[in-house]
Amino acid sequence: MNDWNAMTDAEFRKEVRQFFEAEYPEELRHLPHRPKFAEIEHWHRKLHAKGWVAPAWPAEYGGMGLNAAKLLIFYEEQQRWGVNRGRDMGVQMVGPLIIKFGTQEQKDYWLPRILSCEDIWCQGYSEPGAGSDLANLRTRAEIDGDEFVINGQKIWTTMAHDATHIFMLVRTNPDAPKKQQGISFLLAPMDQSGVDVRTITTLSGETEFCEVFFDNARTPRANLVGELNKGWTMAKALLSFERIFIGSPSLAQNALGQLESFARGRGAFDDPVFRDRFAQAALDVEDHAALYARFADQLKRGETLGADVSMLKIWVTECFQRITELMIEAAGPDGGTIGPLQVGNISVDVLASFYKARPTTIYGGSNEIQRNILSKAVLGLPG
Amino acid sequence: MLSSEQDDLRLLRESARMLFERAGGSGRARKLRDAGGDFDPEMVRELAEAGVFGVAVPEDNGGLGMGLAAGGIIAGEVGRVIAPEPVVLTIGLSLGLLRRLCPDHPKVPQLISGETVLAVAWQERGPGGAPADATCRYAGGKLTGAKAWVVGAAGSQGFLVVAQGDDGQVLVLVEANADGFVINKRAQADGSSLGELSFSGTPAAELASGRAVQDALAEAVVDATALAAAELVGLSERAFEITLDYIKTREQFDKPIGSFQVIQHRAVDLHVMCEVAQAGVGEALAQMDGETDPKIRARLASRAKARAVTAAKKLTRDAIQLHGAVGYTDEFDVGLYLNRALVLSAWLGDDAYHRRLWFEAREEEGAAQ
Numbered sequence: 075m076n077d078w079n080a081m082t083d084a085e086f087r088k089e090v091r092q093f094f095e096a097e098y099p100e101e102l103r104h105l106p107h108r109p110k111f112a113e114i115e116h117w118h119r120k121l122h123a124k125g126w127v128a129p130a131w132p133a134e135y136g137g138m139g140l141n142a143a144k145l146l147i148f149y150e151e152q153q154r155w156g157v158n159r160g161r162d163m164g165v166q167m168v169g170p171l172i173i174k175f176g177t178q179e180q181k182d183y184w185l186p187r188i189l190s191c192e193d194i195w196c197q198g199y200s201e202p203g204a205g206s207d208l209a210n211l212r213t214r215a216e217i218d219g220d221e222f223v224i225n226g227q228k229i230w231t232t233m234a235h236d237a238t239h240i241f242m243l244v245r246t247n248p249d250a251p252k253k254q255q256g257i258s259f260l261l262a263p264m265d266q267s268g269v270d271v272r273t274i275t276t277l278s279g280e281t282e283f284c285e286v287f288f289d290n291a292r293t294p295r296a297n298l299v300g301e302l303n304k305g306w307t308m309a310k311a312l313l314s315f316e317r318i319f320i321g322s323p324s325l326a327q328n329a330l331g332q333l334e335s336f337a338r339g340r341g342a343f344d345d346p347v348f349r350d351r352f353a354q355a356a357l358d359v360e361d362h363a364a365l366y367a368r369f370a371d372q373l374k375r376g377e378t379l380g381a382d383v384s385m386l387k388i389w390v391t392e393c394f395q396r397i398t399e400l401m402i403e404a405a406g407p408d409g410g411t412i413g414p415l416q417v418g419n420i421s422v423d424v425l426a427s428f429y430k431a432r433p434t435t436i437y438g439g440s441n442e443i444q445r446n447i448l449s450k451a452v453l454g455l456p457g
Numbered sequence: 458m459l460s461s462e463q464d465d466l467r468l469l470r471e472s473a474r475m476l477f478e479r480a481g482g483s484g485r486a487r488k489l490r491d492a493g494g495d496f497d498p499e500m501v502r503e504l505a506e507a508g509v510f511g512v513a514v515p516e517d518n519g520g521l522g523m524g525l526a527a528g529g530i531i532a533g534e535v536g537r538v539i540a541p542e543p544v545v546l547t548i549g550l551s552l553g554l555l556r557r558l559c560p561d562h563p564k565v566p567q568l569i570s571g572e573t574v575l576a577v578a579w580q581e582r583g584p585g586g587a588p589a590d591a592t593c594r595y596a597g598g599k600l601t602g603a604k605a606w607v608v609g610a611a612g613s614q615g616f617l618v619v620a621q622g623d624d625g626q627v628l629v630l631v632e633a634n635a636d637g638f639v640i641n642k643r644a645q646a647d648g649s650s651l652g653e654l655s656f657s658g659t660p661a662a663e664l665a666s667g668r669a670v671q672d673a674l675a676e677a678v679v680d681a682t683a684l685a686a687a688e689l690v691g692l693s694e695r696a697f698e699i700t701l702d703y704i705k706t707r708e709q710f711d712k713p714i715g716s717f718q719v720i721q722h723r724a725v726d727l728h729v730m731c732e733v734a735q736a737g738v739g740e741a742l743a744q745m746d747g748e749t750d751p752k753i754r755a756r757l758a759s760r761a762k763a764r765a766v767t768a769a770k771k772l773t774r775d776a777i778q779l780h781g782a783v784g785y786t787d788e789f790d791v792g793l794y795l796n797r798a799l800v801l802s803a804w805l806g807d808d809a810y811h812r813r814l815w816f817e818a819r820e821e822e823g824a825a826q
Contacts, residue, residue, distance in 0.1 A: 326467070353763075353812040355820075359736025361764050368736055385729040449721035453701060453728060457716030 075235045075361050079141045087147050088173050093124065094155040104156030104328075106426050108282045110236045111161050111194050118160055118191055127189045135181065136172055143374035146318075153324035161233065164195035166313065169240045171259065175300035184261070196264075198228040198242030198286060199309075205230075206443050208243070209254045209306060213288060215244035220295050222260060224268070224288040234271045234284035235262055245304050259305035260432040262293035277364035278429035292450040318370070318379055320438045321386025323363040326394040328429070330359050333401050333423050339417030352402060358393045362386070381451035391441060392432040398424070398431040463531075465523065465631035466530055472507045473534040475507050481517035483695070486539040490648030490793070493531045495612045496541040498574075505571025513680070518560040519569055520552075524746040525680060527686035529739070536691030541649055543609040545688055549681030550577040554617055557673035558628060558665035574612060575630075578654055579619040579674055593656065595620040595627050595663070600656040608804060610640050610652020613625050618654075618661065619674055626670040629661035636660060646796040674750055682797040682805045683742050683758040686765035689801050690734050693765075693772040696794040697731050700724070700776040703791075707781075720779065727772055734768035737761070759811040766808035769798040 078086055097120050102109070111118070121127050129148045131137020140148060152159070169188050172180050185277030187193040204211035213226025224244060234240065240262050247256030264271070273281035300308050333352070342348045369383050401424040402409040414421035435441045449455045479500070481488070489497060498627060504510065513528045514520020519584055521527070528548045537542045547568055553777060554577060555565050567573040582605035583589025616631045625705025637659040641756070642650040701724060704715035714720050741761040745754050775793040777784035780791055806814070 090695040166624075273577050349816055350809065350812055353816040357737075357760060357763055357812065357815065358733075360760065361733045361740075364740035365733050365736035367740070382732075385725075385732060388725075389729055389733060444716070445722045445725040448725045448728065449718075453724055455701075455705065455714050455724065 076138075078138055081144075083143065083147060086144055087151060090148055090151040091155070093126070094151060094157050097124075098155060098157050099202050102158055102187075105158050106423060106430070107280055108233060109158060109160075110189050110233070111191060114158055114160050117158070120158070121242040122190060126165070126329065128169060131165070131169060131173065133183075135169075135185050142376075143370075145165050146370055146373060149319060149322070150324065153322070153328075157321070161191065161236070163197050163232070163241075163381075164191070164193060164239075166316075167197055168195050168261070168354070171299055171310055171320070174311070175259075180299065184418075194237045194283075195238045196231050196234040196237035196240050196286075198231055198234075198240045200230045201227060202229050202280060204421075205262070206440055209257065211243055211245060211257065212247070213242070215246050215258065215260055215293075217295065218292075221292045222295060222423050224260070224262060224291040224293065227289050228286040228288075229274075231284045231286045232282055234264070234286050235273055235281070235420075239263055239268075240286065241299075243309060246305075250303065251275055254275075254306040256303055257305040257389050258302050259299045259308055260293060261297040261299065262291060266291055268292060276429070277432065278426065279442075305431075306378040317383045318366075318373065318386065319392055321366065321369075321388075323359060323366050323390055325431075325434070326362065326390050326397060327357045329394055329397040329401075329427055330356060332427065333397050333404070335420050336401060336415070336417055336424070337404040339406050339420070348400075348404070355393065355397050355400060358389070358396070362389050362393060365389070381447055384439075384452075387438065388444050388448075391431075394434055395431040402428055467529055469508070469512070469523070469527060470530045470534060473509065473531050474533060474537070475762065476503055476507055477534060477538040477540060479625060482538045483793060485789070486541060486793060486797075489541055494541070494644070494648035494650060494665065496543060496609075497512045498612070500542050501574060502571040504544065507548065507568065509544060510552065510571060511569035513548055514552055514556050514565070514569060515560075515724070519566050520556070525683060526739070526746050528680075528684050529742040532684045532687040533691030533694075536688035536693075536696040536797075536801075537696075539647070539692060539793055540625075543576075543612070543686040545681055546609045547574065549684045550677050551617055551675030551678045554628060554673050555664075557676065558669060562664060563632070572586060573614045575615045575617050576607050576609040576613040576621075576652065577617045577677070578607045578610075578652070579678075580604065580606045581633075582606075582653070582693045590612055591621055591626070593618070593620045595622050595629050595661060598660060600629060600659045600661040602656055604654040605651075605658075606804075607652035608649075610654065611642060611650050617664070618656075619670060620661075622663070624667050625667055626674075627666040627674075628664045628670045630664055631656070631659055631661045634795075646799045647793070648796075656776060672748070672751070676754070678805065679751070679755045679758045680745075682811075683738075683745060683761045684803055685801055686738050686758070686761035687742060689765035689769040690731075690738050690763075692794055692798055692801070693731050693734060695768045695775045696769075696772050696791060696798075697727050697740040699791055699794070700727070700779050704779055709810055714779075718737055723775060723779065727775055730768050734764050737764045752818060752821070756822070757813055759806075759815040759818065762806060763811040763815060766802045766811070768801060770808070773798040 099117055102117060128137035129140045130145055133139035165188060169185060172184055201211045215222040215224045242260050243257050244260050245256050246258040250256030268289050270287040272285045275281055276284040337343055366386055372379060405424045408415050412425055414423045475636055508521050509531050511520030512523050513525055516522040533543050552568050555562055575673050581591055588811050593604055614633050618629050620627055620629060637657040639655045641653040644650050704720055705713055707714050738761045741757040745757045776791045777795055783789050786792055
């Protein structure tokens, strides 16, 4: 077994880069949509054989056991080469939770199935009345003998129509004094009559989001992870690394590269106003990357990130949006056209980029929620 | 673990901060402004004792040899207390020119020790008021013509003037009390003044000539631009701290105004802008220290100034708004920061100007590859 953490950063980066460049299927690079598992299965098999499905998991559970610094490099290389994250909800969300809070039986049963993608997971957190105010969720799970009976509705469940299992936050004690206290973390199979999935068509015409309805759906009691009514704190404990990942400069950097080639091909740089706005965007990306590097250095020194890391997400997602808006401007009369626009020997789908940028300020804790967090936890503002 | 270099930088920052705080922080800047806007020669000497002016001068020439990033740290502290002392002027421009052109000149140790302050004059004003080609001439030991936009003219003992000589540009030294030399002071928003200099057969001593003068001037201006950016970042940070304190204590509708979400979100945006500026400008200066190509150094300085001005404008203007009516009074310090930001933004080019230079430099580098 390799001790990746013993390698220098440069060696490790080279190793990861070489693997992606040699093995990642060309047709899957920079996929503009979220693939169904069948579409990327051949890539997943390679990754699984290499033992690289779960970079963050400890080696004893089949992961790479990367420390934060190496993990960041892994993700940077993944994004740089346009490697699709695959159906990684199991690896990113359920696996770490089971590793941290699950029983030995749960670990033995679920973890190998996550790595092999025998089970494909979706995340049942948001509900129609519980978005930013997630703790307001109402989906009930009641104990009935050896099972939980689930009733309610989840929404924005990414790729639920292509998942075999759902991990969810459910209300198990409606009478708890604080709404955060009556919530549990539960695993459930999707393939049963009490579960109904409907896709939601987004502005871009994609159907990656779903609504999931539970009508007396059932799951064994053994599928409760951690203690009953302790789901909220468990789910929150997982978010700390995600917060730097979601603020990484790569999305904006890639979009800026696209904008530059497109604008050049279209002659947009002849316009001094456009030049200035491009320079603003490019400098916004460059200076964000400098700030990101500071947080990354903190991780590399083994420090835990504070709430201030939220600022990365705010800045980079808003910057990403401005860049895609500039693409539309550069497209001129083609700015409302669906599909790729050809410029010289490159093609750029400006609308796809524009749409892709829109939800980034909403998901992962909307930018308004991030501002609330910074206001209270970092600036110490009252109320 | 901090490296010894980082340790040195930290010590430098702390000593500069202590020195300014002991002297009265931004309150001192207000007193000096009210007294006529000149800097305090005593403070110049104290700063010199702390090693401030020689920070970027190589050790062989009597400096600390710590580079531009260290200069930026000091400039940031100057910005925090809006100190009027000619720190960026000396580190970036006067010593920037002399250490490149004539490092053994006796003025070098005098500048490092704070015994003397020299302003630098190179720009000229055309008939329409905009910058124009240099016509100020030096011949036979005499200088004739005019120079404009000279920072620090009021308190300087002498002037480093870039003029047209018989064979291209020359750098000459003019004493402040020289004959045939008139300084017209134009008051600026922060109480300082810009000098408009006119020379008529003024005696001057030639220090250097030829292509080297042009190159050294360009590099000194680039250094000063980057340092001014660092000064603006320090200024922005402090303006934000003052504003944050204010919104935590000012009550309306029986609550601190900082408990209102609209204020909170604006405060967060200012904080984020400040952090981005600190990171971006810090990285640009650090990269300048590791870079010898003057064009790339110039691009990095433009990146720094563009970001710093963008941030300082937003920070100081929003600071006024968040203070409400009292922000518009002279009594509150936040206005001093706005005024200083106006002056520092205009000096050596504002954000739009530097974005243009940055873009052009980037295009040129791209075309060369």
